[in-house]
Amino acid sequence: MASPPRRKPAASLSVFINCPFDDDYRPILRAIVFTVVVSGYHPRCALDSTDGAEIRIAKIASLIGDCDWGVHDLSRVEVVDGVPRFNMPMELGLHLGARLLGEPRHRRKRALILDAQPHRYDRALSDISGQDVETHGGNPEAAIRCVRNWLSEHRRYNQPPLPGAAAVQADYRTFTAELGALLAPRRLDPDDLTHSDYLFAVRDWIATRAEPA
Template identity: 45%
Template sequence: MANQAGKRPLPEVFLNCPFDDAYRPLYQAIVFTVMALGYQVRMALEIEDSAQSRLAKIVGIIRETPYGIHDISRAGVDPDSGLARFNMPLELGLFLGAKAYGGTVQQRKIALILDTERHRYQRFISDIAGNDIQAHKDDPRNVVTKVRNWLATHAGAGTAVLGGAGVFAHYQRFLVDLPAIQDRLGHDDDLPFVDYQTVVRHWLAGSPLPDARAS
């Protein structure tokens, strides 16, 4: 997905996470962090097409994205249905499968796997033992730092990236402005993904991350 006409497309990150209200603070923090560090977020929510299945959307996005953030913290028993929630592990499996069985480009895929606790996954998806699972403890501050640190390792030699505390402080400033932005746009409820991404992009254009190299 291109950034803007005439500009080099931003590197893209597939975000595989829950969409429930309880998770929203983490989801918003992840999207902000990814975009603040100069990446584009891709999710199934970006496409509204009733003629295309959700799985087809996800497969297409995974095919196009070199990076993936996968939060499996909600992979557990649904309190309403009593059944397990496996959407996130399924999408993680698709991403890892593309890396394992795809061509040269797909084999370069890089993933960040998040969970509430670092070793909780061993109780329901032990086959990914050996992967470096990062725990966010359901804390937006933690998830910002985990995502920031992961992206910083791929920023390229010589690139100075603001630390996790600095990125989170910048996110807090955005949250202060967000209610007024929503009110101005006429959104009574939480912003849909595409709108939220647009708001973050415009806010960051006027308030980019401070240069980590500045004294």
């Protein structure tokens, strides 16, 4: 019997992550994903699934449509081989366009815009100069603080705040230290994980900590 289709998480708890996926950026991506999951939300990004038949821009637009939240890191808008990288600004534009021009349900979308250094984005994307942009300096723990604070600030009025940034950073350090032992029984290498492998590891670690001693 075929498995039932996987149910999408609620848009109100879904966070679209728009960032580079190369090896150099991976420590920040993993820190962001950990923070989103440990805060009770569902990270979504282009790495969720691979289908060579999909049109990439349609996939990105669908993901943005499925999420009320979006983290957009512009720190890698840079010139590579003489050509600027504009994927991240384009996806931010889709998010802002959905909020400004989309159906009523899209107007509740919230965005966290990140960059490596203050006002660096002004030189490449001056149209967002009037918006708040947080900086992480290329530091995963600083990225954790940015994401945690943003998610906590926008919780509903009757919800308690999330654990503090220092607590989430400490949890992330513990998770990273324990990751190898956690994955060993499954014969997985912590340095060679797919995105879905990593998501499973984060959720498994959280579930393990929640179990009574």
